Amino acid sequence: MPKINVYLPDDLAASVRAADVPVSAVCQRALADAVQTVQKVRKSVAALRNPQFDPDAHPQFATRLVSRMTPRLRQALALARDASGTTHLVTTRHLLLGIVDQHDNLAVRLLQSLGQDVDMIRDTAQQLDAGEPLPAAVPAATEETTPSGDASLPAEASLWTGLTLPSRIAIGAALEASIDLGHNYLGCEHLLLGLLDDPGSGAGQVLHSAGIDKAGIRRAITSAAAGFAQARQDTTGADTAKLDGLIQRLEAIEHRLTAAHL
Helix, strand or coil, rough: CCCCCCCCCCHHHHHHHHHHHHHHHHHHHHHHHEEEEEEEHHHHHHHHCCCCHHHHHEEEEEHHHHHHHHHHHHHHHHHHHHHHHHHCEEHHHHHHHHHHHCCCCCCHHHHHHHHCHHHHHHHHHCCCCCCCCCCCCCCCCCCCCCCCCCCCCCCHHHHCCCCHHHHHHHHHHHHHHHHCCCCCCCCCCHHHHHHHHCCCCCHHHHHHHHCCCCCHHHHHHHHHHHHHHHHHHHHHHHHHHHHHHHHHHHHEEEEEEEHHHC
């Protein structure tokens, strides 16, 4: 049977040994689940890139996708739909406007940390007049079918309504990026990567003209995740140190009381 090396942090390795976890069986099960998940995601991405695929004919498709989305991404999508105005055509530049207008998300913070002027990006995206094709199998939105945005996610059945093909492909690329990064959620930072995936789309033109590249955003996401993990570990370590100190003081008090026959 082939062997795969799995590397663990020292503290986790010690805990695994102490708990006598059946590592081989656990890893086999986890990897089997991961393979199944990745295969489903790859199929979903391929479907979204197919102009003939109609997501509305597969309601469970939207349900699975929405279940991975963060609340901030759901708000960004609703704001993107609002930004489309009377045309009801949600292009990639509207998706970019949705991310920026949501404000409180990792994508915006990453852009700012890279020295980007988010307001200027928004102005450029708003002024851009670039048409994008619709998927062949999905009708354009109308007044009756398009829900009014209220910073909440549109109904799942209307998730794809009015999305241009590049917009739909960007969402697929975002899903692919989240899996490649090892994330089990879909956030605004992944959508930003998805928009960068196509330099010829409206959002792609805006982002690339600002000097933003996909590799740089990926590195920033990885660094942010590492920083979060380190901060969480530091917090846990500080809490442990406080607890150890408290235990030592209690033991000292108990020792004195015992010595005094109390």
